[in-house]
Amino acid sequence: MFRPLSIFIGTRYTRAKRRNHFISFISMTSMIGLALGVLAMIVVLSVMNGFQQEMSSRILGMVPHAVIDGVKPLDDWKPAADAAMKNPQVTAAVPFTQMDGMLSYKGTMQPIEINGVDPALESKVSIVTQHIVQGRLQDLKAGEFGVVIGEITARRFRLNVGDKITLIVPEISSDPGGITPRLQRLTVVGVFKVGAELDGSMALVNVADAATIQRWQPNQVQGVRLALTDLYAAPHVSAAIAGGLGADYKADDWTHTQGSLFSAMKMEKTMIGLLLLMIVAVAAFNIIATLIMVVNDKGADIAILRTIGATPRQIMTIFMVQGTVIGVVGTVIGGVLGVIAAINVSQLVGWVERVTGQHIFTSDVYFISNLPSHLEGSDVALICSAGFILSFLATIYPAYRAAQIQPAHALRYE
Incomplete structure (x- = not known):
């Protein structure tokens, strides 16, 4: 099946075993970090949704x-x-x-x-x-x-x-x-x-x-x-x-009697979401480091491609594809694991309490005795979209650096 040159080489770079195993390790850690950031955001926001829903059903079930x-x-x-x-x-x-x-x-x-x-x-x-x-x-x-x-x-x-x-x-x-x-x-x-x-x-x-x-x-x-x-x-x-x-x-x-409480909970969810987004952003910035090292490692390959007719735009696209694949795979893995964890977090906490014999949430201290979770599709879509966008933006600078490599300079010492 026909594939554009940039996509073919970009995906090949992602799959191939590199001579520099350290670059492979950094690439893997970038993917894992992005997945963990997305997973954490989905689970935490789902738990906050569960708390908000629980408080809404109890408080608004009592007040007029x-x-x-x-x-x-x-x-x-x-x-x-x-x-x-x-x-x-x-x-x-x-x-x-x-x-x-x-x-x-x-x-x-x-x-x-x-x-x-x-x-x-x-x-x-x-x-x-x-x-x-x-x-x-x-x-x-x-x-x-x-x-x-x-x-x-x-x-x-x-x-x-x-x-x-x-x-x-x-x-x-x-x-x-x-x-x-x-x-x-x-x-x-x-x-x-x-x-x-x-x-x-x-x-x-x-x-x-x-x-x-x-x-x-x-x-x-x-x-x-x-x-x-x-x-x-x-x-x-x-x-x-x-x-x-x-x-x-x-x-x-x-809204006159309880509106401030729910406004505060909504604001708290927004602020925690922004803080957790920083985890995803840090993982996305790791993609920049990964691609810069790949560009340095593949300088000779880039020069050869340029000499046989590849344009700077095609070179730039190669590395943008590679970084985007890392971001997409990490985001998808984190999204799937986050959805599974958010659905089963209550059972997981219950299992931990049974194994350790310690109650994380006791009715004598907290208003609830379990960890509620409510998964919303809009939150998952927003988090995954943020992961995609950040990982894509992280590819632009390294790809631009790759496109600026001059063939004569790169092949001088080869």
Whole structure:
């Protein structure tokens, strides 16, 4: 089969055994370094994707995707819920009340966010029912002032189901101080553990009890909590629903409460990706050293090719092909091994823990007990493309040097 001269010789140089075995060794190390750099980038970014996905499913599974609040407490939440359900992005709409306060137990206090929920409907918009480790969410019965707290809160106060705890909420009054504390005794009826910071900052009460604590009517709620199919459409969807309901309603969504956390995780992934790209760049620069030594070693061959009619452009292409083959092979090997490692990294860490008897991730220290990994094709494509481009750019200078060799000068001492 016909192949252009430059490609034929360039691939032949790559396959052939060179007289200088040191050059062969450098060429192999360049290929291995590039493969390891690509492998490391794929595995690390996949693990970061896994952490981000895990945190997203846990945190955004607990906090509201979007909320349609009334300017005043709503006497009937169902019209707002019916209007929200007409939007194709909304999968569920349930009553919701939220307030901030302090939990007090035996002289110890901590801030808390209290969510008033309907135990019968909460599973439509939250994952909390899947993460109850003590008690039941259904034990939040109206009028009994039960509370479901997070595992961190329970551990901090050493609480169990059946213990009593005091909720302190601020109340605006006409007294000279302006704000007076209002106390409510609560009974712990359940403990949840989602493995996130929410385990120490959130608690759940019955929506009717929340109305009583706020001194509203038992049937009044703050607004409607929505579950959406596309989380990133929450600002637009909630604003459109609130706008359609009129001036008595306002919208809020998860980007206001948790947006900074996910922006920070995205920025962290970008910065770590750039740092790991430096490993690939170093391996690509090794190709420059390899090709420069090959050019010096093949000076006589280059001169002979020039004397029989090869143009500087063909000489340049020969060494660009050789360096590109090294880069492509290294990138492909690293990409394949990286995909395999990213898919099996959780099992690999589990095997290491079983062999060594040491737990790398323990639930007592970390929010998760395993190493999550989520492989994204876009990341693999981007990493491999970067490897290809860097390895190709690394060939330009040595190939240019080869094209500048003068036949008479190179053959003078041959």
